Amino acid sequence: MFFHIVLERNMQLHPRHFGPHLRDKLVSKLIKDVEGTCSGRHGFVVAITGVEDVGKGLIREGTGYVTFPVKYQCVVFRPFKGEILEAVVTMVNKMGFFAEAGPVQIFVSNHLIPDDMEFQSGDVPNYTTSDGSVKIQKDSEVRLKIIGTRVDATEIFCIGTIKDDFLGVISDPGAAV
Amino acid sequence: MGSMEPFNRLVRLAARAFYDDISMKGDNQPKTSRGDNRGMAVVVLDALTRRQWVREEDLAKALKLHSKQLRRILRFFEEEKLVTRDHRKESAKGAKIYSAAAAAAGDGQSITKEGEEKVKMHTHSYCCLDYAQICDVVRYRIHRMKKKLKDELDSRNTIQHYICPNCKKRYSAFDALQLISYTDEYFHCENCNGELVAESDKLASEEMGDGDDNARKRRREKLKDMQQRIDEQLKPLQAQLNRVKDLPAPEFGSLQSWERANIGAFGTADPSAADSSRNPQGQYGTPMPYLGETKVEVALSGTGVKDEGAESGTNGNGLKVLPPWMIKQGMNLTKEQRGETSNSSNLDEKSEVKDEKKQDSKEDEKSIQDEYIKAYYEALRKRQDEEEAKRKIQQEGDTFASASHSERQVGMKSKREDDDEGVEWEEEQPAGNTAETYKLADLNVEAQESGDEEDEIDWEEG
Incomplete structure (x- = not known):
């Protein structure tokens, strides 16, 4: 799920950046440091949409660096248990398949894949129905349901299932060719 | 029944x-x-x-x-x-x-x-x-059994586990990212690098024979069979539960x-x-003897209560001591109010009512203090005379080194004397007017300062 929230961060800036473009330097450093990171509490920071407030700088003794408290608005993505996501398959093996929904890695184990789909090894490993009408392989788009999340300090890993109503392949790259 | x-x-x-x-x-x-x-x-x-x-x-x-x-x-x-x-x-x-x-x-x-x-x-x-609870427990147990089997059968929301056949270490599907090997795209044990086996497949292979990809289907069939047998075997129990459902459970x-x-x-x-032999709590043992009804008396006279306005020096139950300016001729006052008892010692010393003994003691204190001051000044004069004499001796001395050495000793000695004298004065000084003690202290400080200045002058001369 996506959220638009206000976060705060202490930014350290080198004295060489002090000048008329101090604020611009601070914002560009903030974007570089924060965008694409993940925190267990808020999820993945997708993009910074604006800087609300830059507080008074605090000079650090000995180094000359200045710490600025910065409040910024950002879009974050946090997956939840029970959420339905659309993801792209990145790897298929006999244990199941891995998929990516933006920055989130999702693993769907083979016993959470419908029973009528069987693993086919070969040049392009895939899960195929007995009649061959549906195929899950690398770069396939699937709709899946998250059944569990593991939240670490720097990453979020999910377990998904396609063994439920209205879940499964939504676009097959092999069919387009 | x-x-x-x-x-x-x-x-x-x-x-x-x-x-x-x-x-x-x-x-x-x-x-x-x-x-x-x-x-x-x-x-x-x-x-x-x-x-x-x-x-x-x-x-x-x-x-x-x-x-x-x-x-x-x-x-x-x-x-x-x-x-x-x-x-x-x-x-x-x-x-x-x-x-x-x-x-x-x-x-x-x-x-x-x-x-x-x-x-x-x-x-x-x-x-x-406990019949009421037994009904709930049995009903809940059957529900849990059926739900667990159904979930296993549907494989919904069950997180897969993997076992290493060599070192028997268990992993969950959450560890998939760490376990995946990009060479053969299978899961490998972190300890022994052995290929991991899915737990359900392992069970199926143990029970059925070969653990191939179709083991899941066999396991599914086995679970379905188990579900049917459970439904069959629990039918009489289920029927009895339904019969009992509306009946009131017997309670002892x-x-x-x-x-x-x-x-x-x-x-x-x-x-x-x-x-x-039972006491009122329903336990067996010796009962408490009957001591009659408890009577509670509350004293509302307030004699024992201290007034809020009363001074800390006076007792709460005694009469308040009147100040001297309130006492006039023709007033019927008790000894306590006049302040003649031991409580009146807290009254102001400047009041007009004074004992002769107090006056005598004050005069004695003043005379003692005067004597101390005189003695102190005499001691100061003596010390100054001694220092002047020593200075003359130093000037007559042959070498500067010997002079400075003796001078240092003199300085140390004088400081020690100062300290000793100060201590003596403080010990012997009685508790009297504080202003005079401050004077003494000031003098002491002045004396020390003058000594320090002299030392500095000596060093400059050298």
Whole structure:
């Protein structure tokens, strides 16, 4: 799920950046440091949409660096248990398949894949129905349901299932060719 | 007792369905076939359906079981929420009352007469079936069994686990990212690098034979078969639960209330004799002696209460000491109000009413202080004279080194004398006017300062 929230961060800036473009330097450093990171509490920071407030700088003794408290608005993505996501398959093996929904890695184990789909090894490993009408392989788009999340300090890993109503392949790259 | 029968039937069915193969052995006992006591749980539950509250020792005798073994079974049933237990310290008389109640309830036990009853207290345990809770427990247990099988069958929301066949380490699907090997795209153990096997597939391969990709289908068939068998076997229990659902569950209440009710209903036993040894809390023992009604007296006169406006020096119960400016001629005052007692010592010393003794003592103090001041000034003059004499000697000295050395010694000595004198003055000084003590201290400081200045001058000369 996506959220638009206000976060705060202490930014350290080198004295060489002090000048008329101090604020611009601070914002560009903030974007570089924060965008694409993940925190267990808020999820993945997708993009910074604006800087609300830059507080008074605090000079650090000995180094000359200045710490600025910065409040910024950002879009974050946090997956939840029970959420339905659309993801792209990145790897298929006999244990199941891995998929990516933006920055989130999702693993769907083979016993959470419908029973009528069987693993086919070969040049392009895939899960195929007995009649061959549906195929899950690398770069396939699937709709899946998250059944569990593991939240670490720097990453979020999910377990998904396609063994439920209205879940499964939504676009097959092999069919387009 | 007619309403009890469906519940008793439910208990017997539940016992045979869930507890017939449970072996109640201690942890340190070997699980051999010789001492196997499987099915004992069913026997105990059956026996409890024929009784209400029963003492565990009596039940053990009736079932020809060792009391320790029975206690283990009952503890297990208490954890399973089928049985309610009560532990109570009681004498032989208390036990006799219980047996009377049990006989009244139709247990067929007669009251044994003992000539001498021991006063020694023993802890006795009692137990009975909790029918209301048994219904809930059985219903919940069946629901959980069916739900677990259904979830296994649907494989919904179940997180896959993987086992390393070599080192037997278990991993969950959450570890997939760390375990995946990009060479062969399989999961490998972090310890021994062995290829991991999905737990359900491993079980299927053990039970069915080869653990190929179709093992899931075999497992699914096995689960379906199990589900059918469970539905079949639990049909009578389910039917009995439905029958019992609308009936009010029999309740025996607590052990004490049950005893009271049954003794009241029992004609031959003397209830007054039984209840005579009970205290109001329903426990057996010596009752508290009657000491009459408690009377509470509240003193509202306020004599013992200290006024808020009263000074800290005066007692709360005594009269307030009047200040001298309030005392006028013709007033009828007590000695306390005049301030003639020991309490009046806290009054201001500047008041017009003064004792002669106080005046004498003050005059003595002043004269002593004057003498001290004179002595102090004399000592200062002497010291200055000595220092001047020493300075002359130093100037007459041959070398600067010897002079400076002697000078240092002199300085040290003078400082020491200062300290000593200061201490002496402080010790001998009586508690008098503070202003004069400050004067002395100031003088002391001045003297030290002057000494320091002289030292500095000497160093400059050198």
